[in-house]
Amino acid sequence: MKTLWKALCAAAMVGMTMLPAHAEEKTITMGTLSWEDLTPITGITKKVLEDAGYTVKVTEFSEWGIAYAALSKGDIQVLASQTDYVAQDYWDKNKSRLEKISPVSHGLFQGLAVPKYVPINSIDELNANAEKFGGKIVGIEPGSGLMRDTTNVVKAYDLKLPLVEGSTAAMTAALKSAVDRKEWIVATVWTPSWMAQKYDVKFLTDPKGVYPPPQGYYWIGHKGFSADNPHAREVMASVYIPIDDITNMNSAVKDGKTMDQAVKDWTDSHADLIKRWENIKKS
Structure with a gap:
């Protein structure tokens, strides 16, 4: 009887080891x-x-x-x-x-951008053209990572253009208005965003490397x-x-x-x- 019991236990153990370890959830x-x-x-x-x-x-x-x-x-x-x-x-x-x-x-990237018809290419060119930009950087919602980094950019480059808080919708409207009139504007922009494609903007280079890659x-x-x-x-x-x-x-x-x-x-x-x-x- 002991021999039979041992054989049954051994068979049970073998059967258990052949069961799947864990059935994967389908939700x-x-x-x-x-x-x-x-x-x-x-x-x-x-x-x-x-x-x-x-x-x-x-x-x-x-x-x-x-x-x-x-x-x-x-x-x-x-x-x-x-x-x-x-x-x-x-x-x-x-x-x-x-x-x-x-x-x-x-490829997520955030920075300062201008329309491609604006003939500057770097953040360190902004001060020399501050009046053409209406004396401001058009920003978005306060507290966002982009606004935080742009605040650091203003300090690092000692920019004469203050960063103006607002909303994404207001910034987009200002960008559209400027592009329609071929006016100068500098704004906080990111990719992937439809506006970067729609309004044909370019990011200004950041020689000091304040914005993340x-x-x-x-x-x-x-x-x-x-x-x-x-x-x-x-x-x-x-x-x-x-x-x-x-x-x-x-x-x-x-x-x-x-x-x-x-x-x-x-x-x-x-x-x-x-x-x-x-x-x-x-x-």
Whole structure:
């Protein structure tokens, strides 16, 4: 009887070792912010995951602090973010509970820009032309990373043009008005943004290197996501969207399309690439 019992236990142990270690969940909870760079990244990655067999639930947040808090607590599993610049403080504060999954785009850049017809090319040329610019730099919302860095630029270059706080909408309207009249204007601008393409502006060089270099976008996750979801992680890691394509999608939205349609147009025109992303083999 003891021999039979030992044999049965051994057989049971062998059977248990043959069971899969962990069944991967088929629902992914994804966070995003309603910004013109993050919305296309989120929409395209969502489609690729859905076509690979996952259900994707997206939660939209109003600002980074809330999004990172939700990710750190596990209320969402993944979030696209610029961990080295725009959201660096939030990443540094929470990174012990987070992980980087994969890069998904690169080229975020913020700085001072002028229309291409303005014959200057460097920040250190602004003072000599201050009156032509109406004696001011047209800014956006106070508290943004771009405004913080531009404040440092004004100090570093001892600029005679004060930085004027406002809103993105007001800055865009001022830029359009100036371009329509072929007037001089210097404003805080970033890529990817439809306005940088629509109004044919150029970034002024920054000899002192106050503005950061172009930055990357990453999919980040709640710690343990990649280990628990190896196939989803591989699918997400296959997705990469050029920054110029993000700009083009936002230009299409500005011209009247919905973001969902712009994303669909992009995925339709990259069908072969999307298929390769979707067909990542399961581990």
